[in-house]
Structure formats: structure tokens, C-alpha cells
Amino acid sequence: MISEDKTITLKDGRSAILKSPCVEDAERLLNCVRQACGETDFLVRYPEEWTTTVEQEAAWIDNQRSSPNTMGIACYVDGNIVGNCDITFNSNIKTAHRASVSVAVLKDYWNLGIGSAMFDELVDSARTRNISVLELDFAEGNDRAQRLYEKFGFCIVSQKPYAFRLKDGTFLSEIHMQKHIDLST
Numbered sequence: 001m002i003s004e005d006k007t008i009t010l011k012d013g014r015s016a017i018l019k020s021p022c023v024e025d026a027e028r029l030l031n032c033v034r035q036a037c038g039e040t041d042f043l044v045r046y047p048e049e050w051t052t053t054v055e056q057e058a059a060w061i062d063n064q065r066s067s068p069n070t071m072g073i074a075c076y077v078d079g080n081i082v083g084n085c086d087i088t089f090n091s092n093i094k095t096a097h098r099a100s101v102s103v104a105v106l107k108d109y110w111n112l113g114i115g116s117a118m119f120d121e122l123v124d125s126a127r128t129r130n131i132s133v134l135e136l137d138f139a140e141g142n143d144r145a146q147r148l149y150e151k152f153g154f155c156i157v158s159q160k161p162y163a164f165r166l167k168d169g170t171f172l173s174e175i176h177m178q179k180h181i182d183l184s185t
Helices: 023-039 054-066 114-128 143-151
Strands: 006-009 015-019 070-077 080-089 098-105 133-139 155-165 171-180
Touching: 006 114, 015 114, 023 054, 023 070, 023 080, 023 098, 054 070, 070 114, 080 114, 098 114, 114 133, 114 143, 133 143, 143 171
Parallel strands: 098 133
Antiparallel strands: 006 015, 015 070, 070 080, 080 098, 133 171, 155 171
């Protein structure tokens, strides 16, 4: 799926554009994801685990844009990709009421409203598809992300202990959250 382009004003007064990345953005998107993974221990991979080639990333973007069950949004500031998010809609009959979301923003762009703006778009997309349950997972200790998720009405529903093992040997739990969307409004 392709999202509509949207211009937002960041808390520091700059403009940003939220839009679905194009295949031409593959290298920039890949670099953004790798950089984000190096800036925090709370994302699922380390930067060196992103072995995806630019060509593979371009194919992934193309598939995402043409699929009715996924939508990606990147945040562009001054032509640079500084964050991205996606939503994946379940297509099986028993789980078609659910979708999963994920978000990553580069550290230099934290606290500027990008995460909130992207979540607004994800929730709107879910409503459009009559999704009644949004789901996400995050690593224990990511308090900033948890506050954002709770701001959008997500609640913790389960925890998987020892889900992540950091390079220093520290274990972190994976926390699963859900948000119920009232479709009657």
C-alpha cells in the first residue's frame, strides 16, 4: 500500500514529509535503519546484522508498495530519511481484525514529534481497514517508546522473558502491547 504524502511541522519548527518510500530511496532507507539499530539496544537487530543489499531493499520496498497488506512510511527531513514505520495487516479470516506496527527514528530526531505523527498515520490506516486491534512488541527498558505507545492507548498484554540477549550478555524481555480501536466512532 502507498500512503498519502503528508507534511508535518516538527517541534523545532522544521518541516518533515511522511510518505511511502520509493525504490529509489532503498539505499537511504537501509542506511537509516542501520544507523537507528546502532543508536540503541532496543531495536531487534544490530547494524551489522542488516546484510540486505540495496537491490534487495528496493525489491522489499516495491513489494510493500504493491501489497494490500503492508504499508511503509518514511519521514524525510531536508531530503534525508530520519525514521520509518510500517503496518502489516493480517489476511487470515480469524486474525484479519489485527495488524502489527513498528517504528524507528534516528536519535538526533527524537522528541520532535515524528513518532507521534507516524503513529497517527498508522492508527488512521488501521481504522480505514476496519482493524480493531493493533499490536506491537518492544524491548524491556525502552521507556521512551513505552510512553509513546501508552499515549496512543496501547496496553501491555504479555511479556516474553529472555527474548533478547545483548552483546554484553544482558537479557531483555520482549513486551507485547495491544490497542483496541473502537470502530463505532
